[in-house]
Amino acid sequence: xxxxxxxxxxxxxxxxxxxxxxxxxxxxxxxxxxxxxxxxxxxxxxxxxxxxxxxxxxxxxxxxxxxxxxxxxxxxxxxxxxxxxxxxxxxxxxxxxxxxxxxxxxxxxxxxxxxxxxxxxxxxxxxxxxxxxxxxxxxxxxxxxxxxxxxxxxxxxxxxxxxxxxxxxxxxxxxxxxxxxxxxxxxxxxxxxxxxxxxxxxxxxxxxxxxxxxxxxxxxxxxxxxxxxxxxxxxxxxxxxxxxxxxxxxxxxxxxxxxxxxxxxxxxxxxxxxxxxxxxxxxxxxxx
Numbered sequence: 001x002x003x004x005x006x007x008x009x010x011x012x013x014x015x016x017x018x019x020x021x022x023x024x025x026x027x028x029x030x031x032x033x034x035x036x037x038x039x040x041x042x043x044x045x046x047x048x049x050x051x052x053x054x055x056x057x058x059x060x061x062x063x064x065x066x067x068x069x070x071x072x073x074x075x076x077x078x079x080x081x082x083x084x085x086x087x088x089x090x091x092x093x094x095x096x097x098x099x100x101x102x103x104x105x106x107x108x109x110x111x112x113x114x115x116x117x118x119x120x121x122x123x124x125x126x127x128x129x130x131x132x133x134x135x136x137x138x139x140x141x142x143x144x145x146x147x148x149x150x151x152x153x154x155x156x157x158x159x160x161x162x163x164x165x166x167x168x169x170x171x172x173x174x175x176x177x178x179x180x181x182x183x184x185x186x187x188x189x190x191x192x193x194x195x196x197x198x199x200x201x202x203x204x205x206x207x208x209x210x211x212x213x214x215x216x217x218x219x220x221x222x223x224x225x226x227x228x229x230x231x232x233x234x235x236x237x238x239x240x241x242x243x244x245x246x247x248x249x250x251x252x253x254x255x256x257x258x259x260x261x262x263x264x265x266x267x268x269x270x271x272x273x274x275x276x277x278x279x280x281x282x283x284x285x286x287x288x
Contacts, residue, residue: 022055023084027104028097031263032070033062033080035097037087038104044115046085047209051125051183057084058198059211061109062093064256067263069192075166076192079199084209091235092260099267109213113186113220114147116211121148126181128208129217130173131188134158136221143220154182165189165197174201177208185210188217 024046026034037043043059050057060066060083070077080086087107088094094106120127129137137156145151157173164170177185185201185208187194198210218224226232227240242249 021082021084022050022057028088028100028102030062030093030096031067032077033067033086035062035086035088035093035102035104037085037107038102040087040105040107040111040115043085043087043107043112044119047116047184047211048119048123048125050084050209051120052123054183054207056202056206056208057210058082058195058202059085059087059112059209060195060198061087061089061107061112061212061214063089064092064259065252066191066195067093068252068255068259071259073192075196079192079195082199083195090238096263109211110216110219110226112211113213113216114144116184116186117144117148117151120184121151124150124152125183126152126154128154128177128180128182128185129156129188130159130177130185131194132158132217132221132223136217136223139221140217154180159189163189163193165193166200170197170200171204173197174204177201178205182208184208186217187212188214190214 024036026036027038028035037046047057047059049055058079060080062080066076066080070080088097088102088104089106089108091106094104097104117127119125129140131137132140134156137158141153141156145153155176157176159169159173163173185205187198187210189197189212191212191214194212194214198212201210202208215224219226225244227237231237231240238249238253242253
């Protein structure tokens, strides 16, 4: 068969690692981070195409917690600077980007696993799962193989507690991922570790696209319960998670809320400053 449908696993050679980053142009820039993906379907298409052509990369989903961490973590910022694809994850980030004129919707790591596995199954692209616990990995594989019988799971790996996202152990893990034949690797380590590892690993596995998915495998494997659809649609998934895990998430969400307030104040101050110094241009804009 031709096109996206194959009877054998894809074995396209990895692209030249010296090739320039093929990241799309940004559609919004929020402090230290750029967003260049507007729709989930576009991202699934791009990752599938990269896998079929042997081009690797990284996929990050930007949320408020990431923006907080980006202010203080140089390794995290460096990973974001080199990211191939970045989507807006969370209603506040979507709103920030839309105020810049971006046409986009929320695209989360948790929502990416099934569409990418479906596309990978159709195209016979081997996938790898890295992170969480061995039990969750095994259950996730069973669930996804049942849903997508043609899915090729090249390998599963649950790194040990305290796994460093760079160094000798990280390089060995990246080389195992590359040697497995996988073209898409789902990383479930949590931020910022998963993004830092993804950026590090792409050096040793240049033909693999590393997709950072947070707690997605725990949702699929039954380790955690995801918020009901009504909470997700209302942009209140954070509230559901806070109710169910207040000890771990209270500080994170408090810092995120403070960041959002500071960002909105800076944005408002910038608008008022522009109106003060360029009133004519504002009037012209309103007339247009």
